[in-house]
Amino acid sequence: MRKSILGLSAVALVALSAPALAQDAPTSEITVTGNAAVVSDYRFRGISQTDKRFALQGGITVAHASGFYASVWGSSIDDYVAAGSDQELDLIGGYSKTFGAATVDVGVLYYYYPGSGGANTDFVEPYASIKGTFGPATAKLSVAYAPKAKALSVGNGKEDNFYVAGDLSASIPNTPLGVSAHLGHSYGPSYLTIGKGYTDWNVGATYTWTHLTFGISYVDTDKALYSPSGRNISKAGVVGSVTASF
Structure with missing residues (x-):
């Protein structure tokens, strides 16, 4: 997560023998950032949450110079994901240093599905990651563990889920272009794997122009999973996105 650093400075404005009249205001220790996006398909760990249709997404993050941060992120989803709910809200709190x-990042993510009619759909997932930057490239290793919960059950009582992933990304020097690659594995069984575990991967590219980022990625898994409409929502596909950052 992005952080701001407190910078407190005073600049005296002197005219002839007059005393100081003003000084700079202190820089805030709190940084607020946000984004809004349109994506051609919302893929969560390789599996479509929108029946391979468009989704609207957005989020906001409040970060303190100490490294603590809190975020809210949301996306439209199809009603098969969470007992009829048509939206996902991710409530996040963490620390980055x-x-x-x-850079080490640890935190907790709460998946909230409003409109699910009181069904057991919400669950908590602590996470941790470490990433390193090497010139224009960044490598990241992350893990996430969702403790046993009714929301993760596939008929065997409370179940848990473990996810591990590796990511590579790089900006192309002197251009607005970036490239990325991802490989992850979900360990089941749980509702997130719908049976045994599976592997997901993707490769992508981005183009940034002022506050807009245009992205395209190829996403695939080694799983076959079908939605109520009959679509294979884990099948390979190309996903496009337009994201505005502020």
Whole structure:
């Protein structure tokens, strides 16, 4: 997560023998950032949450210079995801700290599905990651564990889920272009895997123009999973996105 650093400075404005008249205001220790996006398909760990249709997404993050942050992110979803709910809200709290070229990030994510009619759909997922930057490239290793919960059950009582992933990304020097690659594995069985575990991967590219980022990625899994409409929502596909950051 992005952080701001407190910078408190005073600049005296002197005219002839007159005393100081003004000074700069202190820089805030709190940074607020946000984004809004349109995506051609919302893929969560390789599986479509929108029946391979468009989704509207957006989020906001409040970060403190100490490294603590809180975020809210949301997306439209199809009603098969969470007992009829048509939206997902992710409530996130965490801490990020940089040590030299490495950044460690730990936190907890709460998946909330309003409109699910009181069904057991919400669950908590603590996560941790470490990433390192090497010139224009960044490598990241992350893990996430959802403790046993009714929302993750596939008929065997409370179940848990474990996810591990690796990501590579790089900006192309002197251009607005970026490239990325992702490989992850979900360990089941749980509702997130709908049976045994599976692997997901994707490769992508982005183009940034002022506050807009245009993205395209190829997403695939080694799983076959079908929605109520009969679509294979884990099948390979190309996903496009337009994201505005502020």
